[in-house]
Amino acid sequence: MGEREASGADTGVKYLALGIGIGALLGLAAGLLLAPKPGEETRAELAEAVKKASDKAKAKLAEVKLKVEETVEKHCNDMKAENDADQAGTAMPAKE
Secondary structure, eight states, X not given: OHHHHHHHHHHHHHHHHHHHHHHHXXXXXXXXXXXXXXXXXXXXXXXXXXXXXXHHHHHHHHHHHHHHHHHHHHHHHHHHHHHHHHHHTOOOOOOO
């Protein structure tokens, strides 16, 4: 019960952070496009901002991927240990 509630809260926080990030990027793009600068300079700044955001997103994706892989591996190991204990006839201690 507690794990599921925490997971839901984590998801809400992640969506909030994602929304704030998207809003910041849109605000940045609007500011660049509406700024009184020559078009070539504005496009160059916009391209640089998009590249930075893309690099940051790729880094975050790699971090999340690693965390997911670690979590899946941990749960698989826990399930294997539980299965091995069941087959051996011993009970695993309850997790809190």
